[in-house]
Amino acid sequence: MANDGGAAARPVVSLRSASLSFGRRTLWHDLDLDIRPGEFLAVLGPNGSGKTSLLRVLLGLQELDSGRATVNGHALHRGSRAFGYIPQQKSFAAETPLRARDLVGLGVDGHRWGFRGGGATYRRTVDALLEKVGASSYADAPVGRLSGGEQQRLRAAQALATDPQVLLCDEPLLSLDLHHQQAVSRLINDQCRDHNTAVVFVTHEINPIIDYVDRVLYLAGGQFRVGRPQDVMTSDVLSELYNSRVDVIHNNGRIVVVGLPDATTHHHHAEAAQP
Numbered sequence: 001m002a003n004d005g006g007a008a009a010r011p012v013v014s015l016r017s018a019s020l021s022f023g024r025r026t027l028w029h030d031l032d033l034d035i036r037p038g039e040f041l042a043v044l045g046p047n048g049s050g051k052t053s054l055l056r057v058l059l060g061l062q063e064l065d066s067g068r069a070t071v072n073g074h075a076l077h078r079g080s081r082a083f084g085y086i087p088q089q090k091s092f093a094a095e096t097p098l099r100a101r102d103l104v105g106l107g108v109d110g111h112r113w114g115f116r117g118g119g120a121t122y123r124r125t126v127d128a129l130l131e132k133v134g135a136s137s138y139a140d141a142p143v144g145r146l147s148g149g150e151q152q153r154l155r156a157a158q159a160l161a162t163d164p165q166v167l168l169c170d171e172p173l174l175s176l177d178l179h180h181q182q183a184v185s186r187l188i189n190d191q192c193r194d195h196n197t198a199v200v201f202v203t204h205e206i207n208p209i210i211d212y213v214d215r216v217l218y219l220a221g222g223q224f225r226v227g228r229p230q231d232v233m234t235s236d237v238l239s240e241l242y243n244s245r246v247d248v249i250h251n252n253g254r255i256v257v258v259g260l261p262d263a264t265t266h267h268h269h270a271e272a273a274q275p
């Protein structure tokens with residue numbers, strides 16, 4: 001079950017008056033956000049609302065137009081070891097010269113130079129991670145020959161292997177079957193609770209992680225709302241964000257959103273709002 005997000009702890013990531021635009025289009029502006037150790041933050045919003053761009057800002061790959069972003073009180077920079085990252089799914093080329101266990105192993109010791117992959121501890125760590133994501137049976141298979149979902153489970157294992165302070169996940173459940181969606185989201189939640197890792201989880205679908213989420217950041221139409229799921233996932237809040245009637249139905253612990261406008265229409269609205 002979600003906790004209080006460690007409200008007393010110092011934030012590990014902070015955004016202050018953060019704004020990002022491309023051309024005349026504002027993705028989000030004046031975003032103030034503190035993410036604390038052990039907090040599970042879900043980032044929701046329609047296509048193109050700036051969810052991946054937010055992760056890229058945190059990874060130091062995308063500069064803000066204005067405002068400030070810090071990790072542990074310091075300016076963000078590329079390659080910070082505070083962050084683990086499960087990227088949005090892209091397939092490995094068929095000829096990629098890596099076995100499944102090598103990919104996970106890169107998370108265990110990929111930051112070291114020189115000889116890798118030795119030692120019983122290394123092997124035990126990799127084997128345990130492979131088992132946790134249900135990948136033991138294809139541990140020695142070349143990654144390029146695996147299905148999209150099998151590859152995605154390895155990416156999750158690799159990111160967890162780094163034991164990061166902040167785990168950034170870009171739609172990590174995409175192309176997983178229900179069983180593996182549950183297994184991978186549980187694993188990410190365990191990392192959050194047991195290692196006090198802050199999780200930023202970009203998703204289109206909140207239900208698979210609804211029991212784990214402390215707060216939601218909802219991006220839409222150049223605006224955002226942040227708060228507890230029960231405060232953000234409401235008909236009033238989403239109707240205001242989308243500038244159109246949206247109904248949120250809570251049913252058996254699940255959330256169903258009805259009447260979402262076409263995201264493209266939405267973009268035009270955001271553009272029109274710019275000077």
Ligand SMILES: Nc1ncnc2c1ncn2[C@@H]1O[C@H](COP(=O)(O)OP(=O)(O)OP(=O)(O)O)[C@@H](O)[C@H]1O
Pocket residue numbers: 022027045046047048049050051052053054
């Ligand atoms: N470097 C860039 N230059 C210009 N436009 C960009 C750049 N990066 C992103 N964009 C645009 O910003 C918008 C937001 O992109 P982003 O990938 O952050 O959206 P998203 O919310 O993650 O979308 P999706 O749900 O489709 O993955 C998109 O319209 C994209 O084309």
